[in-house]
Amino acid sequence: MAPAITLAAEAPKLSAANTGFMLICSALVLIMTPGLAFFYGGMVRVKSTLNMLMMSFISMGIITILWVLYGFSLAFGTDKGSFIGWTSDWVGLSNIGLTELWPGYTIPVFVFMVFQLMFAIITPALISGALADRVKFTAWSLFITLWATLVYFPVAHWVWGAGGWAFELGVIDFAGGTAVHINAGAAALGVILVIGKRVGFKKDPMRPHSLPLVMLGSGLLWFGWFGFNAGSWLGNDDGVGALMFVNTQVATAAAMLAWLLYEKIRHGAFTTLGAASGAVAGLVAITPSGGAVSPLGAIAVGAIAGVLCAMAVGLKYKFNYDDSLDVVGVHLVGGVIGSLLIGLFASGHGQSTVEGLFYGGGLTQFWKQCAGVFAVLGYSLVVSAILAFVIDKTLGMRVTEDEEIAGIDQAEHAETAYDFSGAGGGAARTAVPAPADTDAKKVDA
Template identity: 60%
Template sequence: MVDTGNTAWILTSAALVLLMTPGLALFYGGMVRAKSVLNMMMMSFGALALISVLWVLYGYSVAFGNDVGGGLLGDPTEYLGLEGLFDTVTNGLPDMAFVGFQAVFAIITVALISGAIADRAKFGAWMVFAGVWATIVYFPVAHWVFAFDNEDLGVTGGWIANQLAAIDFAGGTAVHINAGAAGLALALVLGKRRGFGREAMRPHNLPLVMLGAGLLWFGWFGFNAGSALGANEAASLVWVNTLVATGAAILGWLLTEKIRDGHSTSLGGASGAVAGLVAITPSCSAVSPIGAIILGVVAGVLCALAVGLKYRFGYDDSLDVVGVHLVGGLWGTIAVGFLATDAAAAGVDGLFYGGGVDQLWRQVVGAVAVLVFSFVLTYVIGIVIQKTMGFRITEEDEVAGIDTVVHAESGYDLTSLSGGSGSALHQATTAKTVEGSH
């Protein structure tokens, strides 16, 4: 029998998470230069379109089919085209509601990677990469982390969720460490933008960045609280933890900026929000609200410092996917081993609550395994695409602007402000000239 209340919450949460991808498009779009805004946003929308289709065709089956590879892979043929799931119900929840909820996780994970290669990637190559990466990397890792054993149904799931028993409530490993490691690998494959480290590459539209961050924060309540798979006590705790950790991370980031640079910025506030959201994602069911505050403050400080690593080590992570998602995801995942309390929904104690290092080592192993797997496979995929169809645009096209070269469009039509014979500015200037001649 269908639990209509829980079903309504999951479908609503799925819609919230879906909104996060257009929110990410705005967030990333505002952070690049004006000549790249459309391409940046199209990479998110392209991922949304492609991964939606692949998820239905075989992605869900690879991620949540019965295990066929020692906890590494679900049966890719079990739910081809979602056959057999149209009217089935598991634990009061229609299987198709769960399919939809997990689909939007796959979409945004792929979209997150694009920020590391802003300004210089061919759109067609990005789409090929997105499909291959989702198939070879994300779908299997989702099986590792999100597919739990179900003895009643005779279902065997992934190794991180079951054999390792690491806690990752909503995707610190499968989403953020996964995307962050992939972003680092692709940044190395494509190389630096022209002028990196010498020219200012400031965000062209900070209001877009702030709007995108707000939509991400809004959608993230579905991302985290929806992962409780019900309208219940766990979802309520997760909701509060998501709110307070994010607020604390913003404060931590802004304070770091103030001490280091002498001022706090709107970009720092938006980035701090995302850092807090990333960090609380794996741990939101395991910590108390006070633990969430501690976790958030540390995330804000760590990520604010980490975004500068690209200049020290010489890799061009354009929009700080590594500094925010990889570092934030690592901290949030490992922090469970320190800050977890059995009073929370996950019911385990971390080191600071008398639980010793048992949960800590599990968290570290899970985080490192996903990091290495994602980095190595992404690097290989990126190299193959670069050597075959070419992944990076030419230097001339990069200078001209990827929007006009690749998409034959411009994010901002400025002809109405200058040079157009029918423009308001031209008409006003002409009127003044004529008036002055009389």
């Protein structure tokens, strides 16, 4: 008998289709940050609108530069002790070939790098919603610089980097339930416990000034999230990216409906703010789980997240912490829910063969998810609180009380979002012109 011939596995080749798909997904993820800016900007009072927009936009500048200089290397470079990565050739992106492929995939390293950059940009921007009305812009800029370096880059390596401890343990996080949402939500909680509450918290009305802006922002987030989630499979040769795309839509719809039903029963009305917040809660919860659950599982994940996040936003009044725009209630709680439910609803027919409790797999995956969830939560909470404390004692985190009351937009940016007093305003348009032969002083303007 002739000896069997063993053929070496064919090395992946660059795929123009997957490369183009991932570049589109990268752009979709980037548009989520302006979407977040509008979402948050509409939820604050008029006097804080521009500051809220700028807290998201500045992340697009600072994090991009950090990512090019060393962030990509720390997050995805060669593993160092399961905690951090480092590849010196990636510093400054100066030694990466244009057609060099990301290991095991059919897209260039540059494409993977820029896709992950968009995640790094939006994650610190998420934190800003908890700090509305009261943080110096310079202090915020310094905080996100340090936070990205000491928290986001290492946690991204834990969860997604080859050799990272959570990755090796088998923690499932398809697109960022731990690395993005729990990470940002825990950081938000850590900072607000240090800097304290807004002037007038629980006393003055602090209603959203523009619900149309909130709805616009949530729509942009929903749209961009398809790139955020479906793109995280880095291609769609096996249909898993398509499954994630479908589950993103399904879970978001279920969460929005569940939130609206909850608030109708609890408060007697279906609100636009509830619809927008419910949609975001569903997007958050399906982010880690959408590649592991079926569409029916996605309905369950979304509905559970919609109700529990709606309940969680009221915790700030019970426990007396000022989470201005419910980052803790939506992103932290939603991220925890979505991550842990993998241990119950994983079907074994998506991104892996892992099965959750309800599919006969027992609680093995659930305990792995718990390890990832609470490690990221604890690390981000503690380090973020320390960073906020140090900055507060040196540079100072908060504007003065007078500046906060008058409006942080004018104090920090010397601008206002809306100008109702300029030429061409309502008074000028309705004034009655004086006849040529009449004393103008007698004409009612």
